[in-house]
Amino acid sequence: MAEKTKLLLLSLLTGLGSGLAAVLLEKCISLIQGFVFPVINKGGFSLVAVLLPALGMVLSLLAIRFLVKDDIGHGVTKVLQAVSRSESRIKPHNMWSSMATSAVTIGLGGSVGAEAPIVYTGAAIGSNLGRAFSLSYRGITTLVGCGAAGAIAGIFKAPLAGILFTLEILLFNVSMSSMMPLLLSTITATVVSYLFMGPATPFSCTLAPFNMGNMPFYLVLGVFCGMFSLYFTRSTLALEDRLEKLKSPWLKWLLCSVGVGLCILLFPPLFGEGYSFLGSLLNGQPWNFDGESPLAFMLHSPWGVPFFVLLVLLAKVLSMTLTNAGGGVGGTFGPTLFTGALAGFIVSRSIGLLGYPLPEQNFVLVGMAGLMAGVMQAPMTAIFLIAEITGGYDLLLPLILCAAVSFGVTRIWEKYSIYTKRIAQRGELLTHDSDQAAMSLLDPADLVSDKYPHLAASATVSDVLPVIAESSVAVFPVLEPDGRLAGVLEMDELRRNILGNGRPEQTSLLSISRQPAATVRQGEGIDSVMRKFDSTEAWRLPVLDADGKYLGFISRSRILEAYRRELRRIAAED
DSSP states (O other): OOHHHHHHHHHHHHHHHHHHHHHHHHHHHHHHHHHHHHHHTTTSSOTHHHHHHHHHHHHHHHHIIIIIOSOOOSHHHHHHHHHHHSTTOOOGGGGTHHHHHHHHHHHTTOSSBSHHHHHHHHHHHHHHHHHHTTOOHHHHHHHHHHHHHHHHHHHHTOHHHHHHHIIIIIOSSOOHHHHHHHHHHHHHHHHHHHHHHOSSOSSOOOOOOOOGGGHHHHHHHHHHHHHHHHHHHHHHHHHHHHHHTOOOHHHHHHHHHHHHHHHHHHOGGGSTTOHHHHHHHHTTOOOOOTTTOTTGGGGGSTTHHHHHHHHHHHHHHHHHHHHHHTTOOOBSHHHHHHHHHHHHHHHHHHHHHTTOOOOHHHHHHHHHHHHHHHHSSOHHHHHHHHHHHHTOGGGHHHHHHHHHHHHHHHHHHOOSOTTTHHHHHTTOOOOSSHHHHHHHTOOGGGGOBOOSOOEETTOBHHHHHHHHHTOOOSEEEEEOTTSBEEEEEEHHHHHHHHHHOSOGGGOBHHHHOBOOSOOEETTOOHHHHHHHHHHHOOSEEEEEOTTSBEEEEEEHHHHHHHHHHHHHHHHOOO
16 A cells, blocks of 8 residues: 555544544543542632642652653653654653643643643654554654644644644644645544534633724733743743752652642632633633632732732743643643733733723633744644634634734744744754754764774874775874874875875874864764854864763764755655
8 A cells, every 4th residue: 555545544543543532631631620629619719729739740750750661741842852853753652641641630730731741642643653554754754743733633623723733833844745634634633522522612702893993902912922922931941940950859749749739829720721710711700719819809909900810820830830840741732821811811901900991801812822822933823723712713813913923022032932942952953944854853973983993192103004004084083092082183194294204103193183173072963063064164073972082073974965865855755
């Protein structure tokens, strides 16, 4: 069977699997919360709600350490890494591990989202199906995209958003031959979701008619969302880096559990995904936290309401990061929607208090798109996902304006999304640019050659003449007895000294060797290697391990040859 035909059939299976996984995750979270909510709401917001997230985090931590034995956090980033560094191969356990641990984390109140784990699950289904049926790298990568797109389509009943998510965030060079599998996968996943979850949109909302006169205020919202997107991305990554320095996972769990518990104690909407509070905002329903939060007194003052919500907005990033760092499994996708809704409420309520009443539900909905566009750097996904999951197509113009402004403001200071920043810093990010994608796929470790005869630093020219006479290379590494690089001897320099000095037996190699213009360290990324070639204009550079011991040379010619090979593979049509 031709690979194209296989790919179409497997995309249907991938969509089916992704859709079922999305339904199963939603059902598991609802089942757990069905036991939890009656307990925490008994007689007001119970202190049990402060302790339950710690239980969910430790259960996930135990499962990861002793059952899965693998890092399964940051699902979308892991998918990007698999595509760029692992030939789109994702381990089989990821077809269930992320889903199971995130259900426990979120069901017991972890302040994270279920979307990233289900994207990882769907991508793993596609990857393993592709490998089981011996597809090429390109075919497996397409199925990874199908799984991710199907997961988004299944969890949100939004097929178009699923495709756009894959095009903007995951896949780097999608051709028209890849579009049909993506369509089949998302449609299949959406149908599965409709069959098991019903036809209702994930976020029902009550919207006011669109008023063109409010467009300047949507512009203000876009700027606010862009600025908060910077806070969201940079605060999350900075806090994760600090927590990563704690070596004991149990100490980290304890500190993070206390932090999450305090956040929920002060701000009850931070319990779980927070979608019930989001629903209240989208429908203009009254809410208060009297008897539930020690800060509820703020809600009795007109300006205290947007200030309280602003505190929730800021604390959501903290609680999300602590939940993930403390052993929980969840994503940033859901928190992005939640904080975007809060941003829309803050802007509309504040402007209303200044004397210009605005339809708050409309701004809540548009704010969701604004935060997505800034944090994920995916404006098209943001626009159509929010329109699909809320039925808010009447607000398409404000959605486009707010998403575009937020994206533009964010890009002024931050080039990469929260998913791609760390990968880009390591030089491993695949892009929609085929040239850059081909270069990013190269691993310098695969391009190191040690065909060059080793010369001892203590030798003289006459000692090595027999070795040099039998070699065709133009450069030789001169090494110390422990394998450390003492210098590099070029054939031209050797020839000049032999012809100009009639006493080669008295000429030491060290005296005519030179230090390289730069060296490459083992594990260094391809971007860094290319910068060294550009700055030194060298044709080849020695590669050393962490102790400075010589491993071989990496040359421009080998890099260019590998680059052309990868470029042909990326561009090839199935």
